[in-house]
Amino acid sequence: MIVGIPKEIKNNESRVGMTPAGVFELVKNNHKVYVQSDAGEGSGFFNQDYQQAGAIILDTIGQVYAMSEMIVKVKEPIEEEYDLIQKGQILFTYFHFASSEALTKAMIKQKAICIAYETVEDEEGTLPLLTPMSEVAGRMAIQQGAKYLEKPVKGRGVLLGGVPGVAPGKVLVLGAGVVGIQAAKMAAGLGAHVTILDINMKRLRYVNDVMPPHVVTEFSNEFNIRRLIKTHDLIIGGVLLKGAKAPNLITRDMLKEMRPGTVIVDVAVDQGGCVETTKPTTHEDPIYIIDDVVHYSVANMPGAVPYTSTMALTNVTLPYALKLANLGWEAACAKDASLNKGLNIVEGKVVYQEIIEAFGWEEVVA
Numbered sequence: 001m002i003v004g005i006p007k008e009i010k011n012n013e014s015r016v017g018m019t020p021a022g023v024f025e026l027v028k029n030n031h032k033v034y035v036q037s038d039a040g041e042g043s044g045f046f047n048q049d050y051q052q053a054g055a056i057i058l059d060t061i062g063q064v065y066a067m068s069e070m071i072v073k074v075k076e077p078i079e080e081e082y083d084l085i086q087k088g089q090i091l092f093t094y095f096h097f098a099s100s101e102a103l104t105k106a107m108i109k110q111k112a113i114c115i116a117y118e119t120v121e122d123e124e125g126t127l128p129l130l131t132p133m134s135e136v137a138g139r140m141a142i143q144q145g146a147k148y149l150e151k152p153v154k155g156r157g158v159l160l161g162g163v164p165g166v167a168p169g170k171v172l173v174l175g176a177g178v179v180g181i182q183a184a185k186m187a188a189g190l191g192a193h194v195t196i197l198d199i200n201m202k203r204l205r206y207v208n209d210v211m212p213p214h215v216v217t218e219f220s221n222e223f224n225i226r227r228l229i230k231t232h233d234l235i236i237g238g239v240l241l242k243g244a245k246a247p248n249l250i251t252r253d254m255l256k257e258m259r260p261g262t263v264i265v266d267v268a269v270d271q272g273g274c275v276e277t278t279k280p281t282t283h284e285d286p287i288y289i290i291d292d293v294v295h296y297s298v299a300n301m302p303g304a305v306p307y308t309s310t311m312a313l314t315n316v317t318l319p320y321a322l323k324l325a326n327l328g329w330e331a332a333c334a335k336d337a338s339l340n341k342g343l344n345i346v347e348g349k350v351v352y353q354e355i356i357e358a359f360g361w362e363e364v365v366a
């Protein structure tokens with residue numbers, strides 16, 4: 001198969017759909033790979049790295065789309081890419097169709113085969129192509145939180161690890177899922193005292209088993225949250241209700257109960273956030289302050305560490321990309337139930353029920 005890796009053109013996106021290591025695997029399997037010139041530069045991979053791995057570099061994004069049977073990328077195509085997409089071309093990337101009717105209609109019109117990373121689902125019901133980005137965001141949440149706890153940026157002026165003779169900072173983690181556990185691990189590693197909350201007792205038991213004694217678990221309810229926010233310096237929002245808006249576990253009135261300079265990193269911002277006052281921010285302007293509480297709520301946290309994120313993403317996408325290239329999309333999806341769940345739009349037909357429901361369409365728009 002001929003596989004194309006275009007440069008991402010969405011604002012501030014420095015990740016790329018495939019690393020040189022991924023190209024190497026595809027070429028080893030007798031596939032041809034076209035990479036747009038400088039596609040990997042933002043992630044620290046250069047044209048010569050791709051050439052050494054066996055790719056052919058093309059000058060323009062138009063050439064990559066025109067000459068490839070499958071496009072592997074990171075973000076959904078944006079408007080200027082729509083007309084480059086060809087009938088029957090496989091697009092393997094994040095789409096998040098339910099959040100954009102315009103994108104959905106455009107992909108229906110182009111009659112491509114849209115396989116969405118975010119809906120590939122394994123036998124346990126987990127989403128293997130979303131997990132690495134939650135791992136990145138969870139770990140990063142502590143790095144960012146530690147930074148914004150510093151006084152010059154209006155934080156409480158607390159060093160998370162403390163020093164001999166001074167108690168460490170306190171971190172409250174809402175949700176013991178992928179984000180929450182990674183955040184707790186990083187905070188614990190810095191020496192902070194960590195409290196992690198969930199409503200799922202299985203998750204709490206797991207955390208209790210694997211974490212050191214300065215990570216404590218409590219059940220998530222309003223009473224406990226109201227009590228704990230008064231004494232914690234950094235709060236991480238990592239809750240998720242599958243397919244729904246995140247619940248507002250911290251309401252506006254609770255901000256007044258927190259000490260000035262408390263920092264909230266609401267990672268769940270992409271699902272509406274678990275704090276009532278959360279609104280999406282960007283890496284250029286990541287924080288805002290309400291009632292003396294610093295809010296950090298960047299919606300694409302992994303975008304700030306593209307080297308790590310690109311590698312983490314392609315580690316998990318490559319086996320599927322290889323399957324698609326080796327077998328073609330029909331045989332690959334027939335053989336692999338997880339990949340089959342990734343099929344969202346096939347040659348103008350929406351095949352993923354949640355998309356139809358999200359827009360209130362009665363039937364498939366073709």
Ligand SMILES: NC(=O)c1ccc[n+]([C@@H]2O[C@H](COP(=O)([O-])OP(=O)(O)OC[C@H]3O[C@@H](n4cnc5c(N)ncnc54)[C@H](O)[C@@H]3O)[C@@H](O)[C@H]2O)c1
Nearest residue numbers: 134137175176177178179198200220239240268299300301
């Ligand atoms: N901002 C970013 O850049 C970014 C990056 C990656 C992920 N995310 C988001 O982070 C969020 C968490 O993702 P995840 O992969 O950790 O999800 P996950 O499903 O692994 O974990 C979510 C956890 O929340 C728990 N939960 C549900 N209701 C709760 C409640 N009332 N109180 C406490 N816990 C509760 C669940 O039991 C589960 O353990 C998602 O919204 C995800 O989209 C954001």
